[in-house]
Amino acid sequence: MQQTGKLKVSIKNNQNNVKIPSGIRLLIRRCCHAVLISEGFTQNAEVSVSFVSNQEIRQLNKTYRDKDSVTDVLSFPLTSADGTQEIDAETGYVLLGDVVISIETAMKQANIYGHSLSREIGFLTVHSMLHLLGYDHETSPLDERIMREKEESVLEKLGISRELTFVTPTEESNS
Numbered sequence: 001m002q003q004t005g006k007l008k009v010s011i012k013n014n015q016n017n018v019k020i021p022s023g024i025r026l027l028i029r030r031c032c033h034a035v036l037i038s039e040g041f042t043q044n045a046e047v048s049v050s051f052v053s054n055q056e057i058r059q060l061n062k063t064y065r066d067k068d069s070v071t072d073v074l075s076f077p078l079t080s081a082d083g084t085q086e087i088d089a090e091t092g093y094v095l096l097g098d099v100v101i102s103i104e105t106a107m108k109q110a111n112i113y114g115h116s117l118s119r120e121i122g123f124l125t126v127h128s129m130l131h132l133l134g135y136d137h138e139t140s141p142l143d144e145r146i147m148r149e150k151e152e153s154v155l156e157k158l159g160i161s162r163e164l165t166f167v168t169p170t171e172e173s174n175s
Contacts, residue, residue, distance in 0.1 A: 004036045005044035008093060015053040018103045027118055027160075028125050034154045035129035046093040047132065049125065050100050057102040072105040073124040075131035083134075099128040122160045126151050 009029045013020050028049050036045065052060070054070045062068045064076070077097040078086040086095040101124050110120040130147055137144040155161045 004033065005042055006093070007033050007036060007044070008046040008091075010046070010048045012048070012050045014050050015056065015103060017053050018051075018107060020051060020103065021117060024118065024121055027122055030158060031122050031125040031154070032129055034158055035126055035133070038150065038154050038157070039130075039133055041133065044091070044093045045096050046088060046091070047096045047129070048098045050098065051103045052100055054102050054104045057100060057105070060100060070102060070105055072102055072109060073128050074100045075128040076100070077132045077134070079132070079134065096129075096132040099125065099132070101125075101128075119155075119160045122155060122158060123151065126154045 009032050011025050011028055032047055058070045060074055061071050078095045088095055106120045107117055110117045130150055135147045137147040152161055
């Protein structure tokens with residue numbers, strides 16, 4: 001497996017509606033690291049991940065994207081459009097940006113799509129990390145396909161691809 005630089009992932013729980021399940025923080029770190037490896041990113045880097053309520057993510061979505069609706073995840077890259085990276089003067093780490101996840105919406109989507117909450121948070125983290133690295137699925141159908149293929153490739157390597165984590169109603173009731 002290709003080497004990357006050091007990775008600092010700051011994870012904050014800024015909501016109190018949903019208890020964050022154990023293991024989620026480690027999963028997020030694994031997802032962030034796996035994206036950097038898959039993209040050949042070898043510099044030391046830092047990323048911030050926050051869990052928020054539906055109310056807060058709706059406000060952020062309205063403020064920054066002019067969309068007055070709840071969403072599952074928002075990404076705030078710190079790399080500029082021309083590729084200029086922001087560097088932490090103290091550590092020398094590349095500041096990739098911020099990921100904001102609505103844990104309420106993640107739970108709802110996990111139920112809708114028939115997979116675990118871990119898989120959903122893993123997907124949202126990988127999706128957002130790709131945004132932080134400059135990918136955008138909203139620019140064209142081709143860009144969307146490229147991003148989806150990269151997401152699934154990383155998730156498969158982590159053992160949490162859609163095919164591997166589908167939960168049947170029978171399995172759910174037995175756990």
